[in-house]
Amino acid sequence: MSRSYHHGALAEAMVDQALASVRGQGADQVSLRAIAQALDVSPSAAYNHFADKDDLLRAVGACGLAALDERMSRVLAAHLPDTPDAARARFSGLGRAYLAFAIDETHLFQLTFGPICEVKEIPPEGTGPYLKLMAALDDLDRWGLLKSGTRDGLDLIVWAATHGMATLLVEGAVPPEAAGVFIDSMARLITD
């Protein structure tokens, strides 16, 4: 065996290497040849595991989505109790986690939600982060914490606002400090 990737480890190795490259220089600057070279493998070896360069990048994008999802899971685990206060903390915490991901994984965020990865549709069950955010919203509603008569359509608003704030942070259109302000304003706007 030694340095021969004959036993199926190449696919994972390439994703890892590509992930590192994306983190460091952004998806546009990533070179398939460079990745192959870093792994001491011929460039064409990649095509046994990925149809495309974009196919490889999509795999990296999936890692990004998983990383975001894990951050949000950690937030939920930190506020388990079924109380109004915990429900509030979950909602704010999820939003903060989303924005924090955008701030310190800028390039990965851009790839994950960029043109290459094309998040399919909301159905069948939507992406993990989306579901978690909506569940937190349901919790707030269940405790009667939402301003009355605002529930319908709120999914879309909250999702759009959170995701939009993240992209504004990523684009540098807004400074990182604005993230906290945003979360507080949002909570103030929809709850009472």
Place this chain on the structure above:
Amino acid sequence: MSRSYHHGALAEAMVDQALASVRGQGADQVSLRAIAQALDVSPSAAYNHFADKDDLLRAVGACGLAALDERMSRVLAAHLPDTPDAARARFSGLGRAYLAFAIDETHLFQLTFGPICEVKEIPPEGTGPYLKLMAALDDLDRWGLLKSGTRDGLDLIVWAATHGMATLLVEGAVPPEAAGVFIDSMARLITD
């Protein structure tokens, strides 16, 4: 003169051609060489007018921002009167224009707000679209149409939500029909 661009028209011609290419295939697929060829010009001619390929694309991105701004200006011109109803119409109309731009100029939107163009900062006065949206918000406030005590921080929320909804539409994460629902929900949420 004939087909010789010797008299300074090359820069504009290249931007036009690049704009068309971006509209048709997206910024990633645009080739500087192809643009030059379409204009019967050597590839290196571009470097008398633009430092980079990215420099050219930035010029195209600026066109995109201008196009969005013009759509929004048209909306304002259609609802001039200084009445509460007109203020409401202006706010909703601006939002709708923003989303409409995202829907039928997908590729241009992606370039304009993508990594290449890097919207500088909000200051000195921010981009046109941002300013118009905030002015519409001020108008609503002036007429006392906003829910009491929600004004501070609302700029960020509305901006993020609108821009975020636009990117969700662009990414295909949400169907075009959702745009109307979004605008109505937003109006319902912040006004009474």
Place this chain on the structure above:
DNA sequence: TCCGGATATGAACAGTGTTCAGTCTAGCGT
């Protein structure tokens, strides 16, 4: 009329993603 500065050229360089004919080898069926 001549000159100078902007403008366009053509060839070259270094790099890219992708294809394909051929090589190697790990592991299954007999």
Place this chain on the structure above:
DNA sequence: ACGCTAGACTGAACACTGTTCATATCCGGA
């Protein structure tokens, strides 16, 4: 234990890409 096949990998090639630079061309002002 053997041969064989299916999968993994290579190396060279193709058709591109953005970018540079020495060279040639043209236009307007002195």
